[in-house]
Amino acid sequence: MNENVLRAIKVTGVAIFLFAILLPIILLGIAYFAPNHGKGKIIEYKGQVYYSNIGQLFSAPKYFSTRPSAVKYNSNASGGSNKGPSNTLYLLEVQSRIDSFLLRNPDVNKAMIPVDLVTASGSGLDPHISVQAALIQVKRIAKIRNLQELVLNQLIEENTEKPFLEVFGPEKINVLKLNIALDEL
């Protein structure tokens, strides 16, 4: 075989060893000793395993609901809506989400609904909502669970994730953690 071709194949072989064998094995070894053994962030609750970073569908009214998802929180096929900002179908969809939220939460003033609660996330697996999105669900949940609103507001405050070092990133709430705390009350 041509010497140049042979050399190209040899270089590729070296690269395969370095990057497709050695590096993954080292990282696998490191992951094994990491908390959760490199399987992602896991929380256990009542003997069940949950992935705290992967958003879940909360359609039951007794739970704080997550954001709309274009893939209905199917964690085997992430995806956004990919609808353009002027797409008529998209705008109708947002409007109907607002309407159905108001139906489920009759005490809420429309101007209070934050935009994240009626728009689909990028991955379809967004585990977070904004603080305001949690606050406007308090009345509904308090009524269903027979709890005082004050208790729920406090729960939200405890579960608010502040910006990193007070500077970087938005304030948000992990809905799964909040709902687990809610079940624990």
Add this chain to the structure above:
Amino acid sequence: MVIDIVGSVILFFVVVVLAWPLGKYMNKVYKNEVSGTGLLTKIELKIFRLLKVNPSGNMNIRQYLVAFALINGVWLVYGFCILLIQGQSFLNPAGNPSMEWTLALHSAISFITSTNQQHYSGETGATYFSQIGVFTLLQFVSAAASLSVGVAIIRCLKKNGQQLGNFFVDFIRSCTRILFPLALVVGMLFISRGMPMTFDGPARVISLQGDTTLLATGPVAAMVPIKELGSNGGGYFGTNNAHPFENPDFISYMVHYIIVLLLPMAFVFFIGYFLENRKFSNMIFGVMTLGLLLVTIPIVWQETSGNPLVSQMGIDTRSGNMEGKEMRFGSYYTGFYTGENAVVPAGTITAMLDSYQPLSAIPMLIGMQVDGFFGGLGTGLINIFYYLIVAVFLGCQMIGRTPILLGRKIGLVEMQLATGVAVLQLMVPIVLTAIACFVMNATPGANNTLGWLGNSGPHGFTTIFYEYVSATAGNGSGFEALGDNTVYWNLTTSLAMLTGRFVPIVGVLVIAYLLSKRKYVESSAGVLKTETATFGLFLFMVIILLNALSTLPVFALGPLQEYFQMNH
């Protein structure tokens, strides 16, 4: 908002602080001044002996181009074959199928050209074996290859160097000295943030309210570091950096932001150290930073302002346009990240670009077309280089001097090559868009029979143009409502990726080689100074002018029209 601005400025300066020493280190690596007795050196010498290359040898331009072409050919055949049979191969716990041949060809080309446009979705379209053995591997080698070419070009411009060096030596050193250690460190960081690194198959999970679903996982942390470090962008999952496993929290976001820009910026500092001309690299740094700013600011502004049509519904839209965005990044930082990834062709996304405001598309498209405001690893220099030639030539015409760049006279052939490359880069996406529109027009009931466009009207037009610009620039991001896994799109974007990658690389290598053969002229009063802020500004204007002139009509048909329809 103010706190976000402070945060993002700090983040940018962190990159500068890290890139500076890294540039110094790269200078040592490529001058072969790193300590001679270490373990790495021994391993490298073994590899060089195996390859039968002389570590201090030089290639001429013919040998260099042959080596570069052959190795890319080997990678293409390797990737294509494995993707065709991945369904039958091992490490496939999810039982994903093999790829259809145009998709396999598109994916292989996409990864050897460092474009990483993905017409498959990682969860269901690739096996663990192809994720590691093909996609991760090709991201490493394509990055090392373009880095080596970048180094060879700089070597040609050295005052008394006049040599290309040996492609294989630079390639191996890029792998062992730069990409491998960085990827290892970053991989560890990501694992600590909760990114999966496992060969277990998809997990069956039950949600708190009792729904059962499958959860895709895999050796994610082996792949994600290089997709950012090497300006590649091929994500593990379908939704790339928006996926909570590829980008678990805000700390991982900051790591992503830093490593996307790290090596392209370090390369600029490296130029200064290697040529012993810090003023020149500072000028380039200034131009690139200005470009990054002018691309980022409008996107951030548009996305934080929100969608006017949603605001009209009477809800609280203070957090901006959140469609397709993730709460843990918010609209400000998502826009900030998008600006970075428009100019650096990693082209990774933390949100779905299709749902951005129409005016955000314009800076994204300009950033991608220039592809040299920092740009890719090695390719950023290549793209800025032909603009440099054009700018020096124009500038000298204006003041009546002989065009001299870094002590070498620019001749007719160099000028022809530079303009040829520049014009071709701009024309390819426009022509391909025109053809696609023609095909749509000629097909009766195109929207249903072809199934290309998820959004119609001007937004659909932007979708088509964006796909081709992204393919040509090696960026790889896309408006995902495009039904892109079809024979037509797989083949036409493959063509765009091949020309977009190899024409500038070959063109600029030849230009640099020709320049290196000219006699070195000492700088004097009769030579246009290229190290000044004035020239930097002039270079910037040339870049913007060339791009604006060629694409303004396209902007008018796509994003601008959509904007005016929304805001009439």
